[in-house]
Amino acid sequence: MRIVITCYCLVVFILPSANVNAFHDDIYQPRVPLELLEELQDMDNPYPASPERIELGKEIFFGKGLCVTCHGKGVKLPGHSPRDFTDKKWQEIRTDGEMMWVLRNGSPGTGMPVRVGKGINEEEGWSVIHYIRTFVNAE
Ligand code: HEC
Incomplete structure (x- = not known):
């Protein structure tokens, strides 16, 4: 029995x-359609990571981007955890181009919403990606 x-x-x-x-x-698995992966991995952030650019990204992250509401410390969502940007391994694997795809399209099947085009524009999206890159150094 x-x-x-x-x-x-x-x-x-x-x-x-x-x-x-x-x-x-x-x-750590890609979040983008596999047929676009190579192209997105080759895509560079068009803006240099100047202190002003990172500062703008920070303002978006804590402000109108609403990123902090889900990606702040200790935030839990049912189903898929918001990505922890202090994860060194994730930072090494994920490219800026892949992050931009997620900002434009969301992460389908998860709580990650479309942000670029809804609330923030392309330039603000690239700036917030530069800010996300500072999370590993800030540890
Ligand atoms: C409503 C909650 C929510 C908000 C608001 C939100 N996110 Fe997310 N985010 C998530 C979740 C959940 C995931 C995990 C998705 C997955 O597992 O694919 C995620 C994943 C991501 C990823 C990682 C995808 C990957 O390639 O691994 C990035 C980058 C990201 N978010 C950036 C942002 C930025 C930048 C903002 C603000 C402009 C933002 N998110 C706002 C919930 C949110």
Whole structure:
């Protein structure tokens, strides 16, 4: 009887959740359509990371970008955790171009909303990406 119950649990609870969440469980996996990955990885931030640019990014992050409401310390959302920008490994893997795709399109299937075009413009988007890059150094 115990074996039957164990098998039942495995099939009903563990296997389906493993399949459905396989992509989203691994925060290091690309969040962009795979056919665009190479192109986005080659895309450079068009603005130099000057102190003024980073300061503008910071204002967006804490202001009209609303980023801090989800990406602030200790914020938990049901389903997909907002990305922790102090994660060094994530910072190394993810390129600016991929982040810009997420800002323009959101991260489909998660709580990450479209931001560029809705609330902030392209230039502000690139600026906030420069600010996000300072999170690893600030640790
Ligand atoms: C309503 C909550 C919410 C707001 C507001 C929000 N985010 Fe997110 N963000 C998320 C969640 C949830 C994820 C995780 C998505 C995933 O797992 O793919 C995420 C992921 C990301 C990622 C990482 C995607 C990747 O490639 O791994 C970036 C970059 C990002 N957000 C930037 C921002 C910026 C910049 C702002 C403000 C302009 C912002 N977010 C506002 C919830 C939010």
